[in-house]
Amino acid sequence: MPELEFHAAAQQFPLLPDDRLEELSDDIRQRGQQEAIRLLDGKIVDGRNRYLACLKAGIEPYFETLPETVNPYAYAWSRNGERRDLTQDQRYLIWKSCSRRSGEWDAIHQHIQERANQSRSELKKGQARSSSDRPSTICGRSIATQRGSSIELAAASKTNRGTVERMERLQRERPDLAEQLRDGRITSSEAMREITAPHVAQNSGDNEWYTPEEYIACVRKVMGNIDLDPASCQAANEVVQAGEFFSLENDGLSRPWHGRVFMNPPYSQPYIQQFTEKLINHAVKGDVEQAVALVNNATETRWGQLLLAHASAVCFPAGRVKFWHPEKTSAPLQGQMIIYIGANSDVFTESFNNIGVVYRGQ
DSSP states (O other): OOOOOBOTTGGGSOOOOHHHHHHHHHHHHHHOOOSOEEEETTEEEEOHHHHHHHHHHTOOOOEEEOOTTSOHHHHHHHHHTTOTTSOHHHHHHHHHHHHHHHTHHHHHHHHHHHHHHHHHHHHHTTOOOOGGGSOOEETTEEHHHHHHHHHHHHHHHTSOHHHHHHHHHHHHHOHHHHHHHHTTSSOHHHHHHHHHSOOGGGTTTSSOOBOOHHHHHHHHHHHSSOOEESSOOHHHHHHHOOSEEOOTTTOGGGSOOOEEEEEOOOOSTTHHHHHHHHHHHHHHHTSEEEEEEEEEOOTTSHHHHHHHHHOSEEEEESSOOOOEETTEEOOOOSOEEEEEESSOHHHHHHHHTTTEEEEEOO
C-alpha cells in the first residue's frame, strides 16, 4: 500500500477526530472508497481523511492526479472550505491562510484599498456631507471603511462580519492561539477567553508573577517541604525555597516531576493546560505524592475542571492574591483558587482556613 506525503495546502485543514475517522473507515469497508484521493506533485492535496481511513480499513486507495496548473491552496479551499465539522472561526482562519498563499488575499485587499481611495477622493472633491454624516475614525481609518472591509472578507470566506473581526483581533493579539484554534486543538471560546477575560498574567503582558510568602508558609505546613517547583525562576525560589525548580531555561514541561510539588504556572494558554495535565498525570501515576497549585479561579475551563476533579481540597481566597515581582507591581483582576492533591486534607483545611473558604473533596 502506498505511503504518501500530505501537501501543505491539505494541512491547512484539521484532520477528523479519531471517532469520526473510525466511522469513515467502517463506511469504506462496507461500501468501498466513494471518491478519489487527489494528488498534486505526488502529494495528497485533497482526501487525507479518505487516505487514512483506507489504510485503517486495509483497502487499497485509488487516486486522481491533478493538472500541474492547479493552484493547490485554492483547490484545497474549494473542496474543503464548507466542511460541516469546521466552525465559522476555523473556516475564516483556514480561508485566510489559503487565500494568502493562492494570491486571492492580495486581490481582495487591493479591491478594498481601491474603494477606500475612491471614497477619500470623493470627500476631497468636496462632496456634500454634513458634519453629522462624517464617519468616526479609529487609528486613521473610518468605521465605515473597516465595516466594508469586514463584509467583503466575510463574503469571500463564507463566514460573517463578526467572525472576521473576532479572528482578526485574535491573530493580532495572540497568533499562537489562532493557530491552535485553526488546527482544532482549542475551541473558539477558549481562545477568545484568553484575550477578553482578566487573567493575572495579562496584567503585565507576561507570565512572571511570584507567590507571596504567606501562601508558601501555608503550603509548608501542609506538605512539610517543597521538593519541586516546576514553573519558577531564581527570584521566585528565594521565597518558595523548593529543593529543585525548573525555569524557562530548563523547561519543566519536558522533565519528570516528583515528590511534593508546588505549582504557580503561567496563566496563559497553552501553558496552563499543559502544566495542569502534566501535574495530574504525575499525581495519578504516583510520581507526585502531594501537590498544591495556585491558579486563577477559572472553574469553567478544561484545566480548571481537571484540577477540581482530582482535588482533595480547594481554597478560594477571600480577596485576590497580591502576587509580587522584584521590578513590577501586581494588580490582579481575577480571583484565584488553591488546589490541594494529597492525603493531608485536614492539615490543608486548617492551614488555609485563614486564607479563605476551603472545600473538601469527596
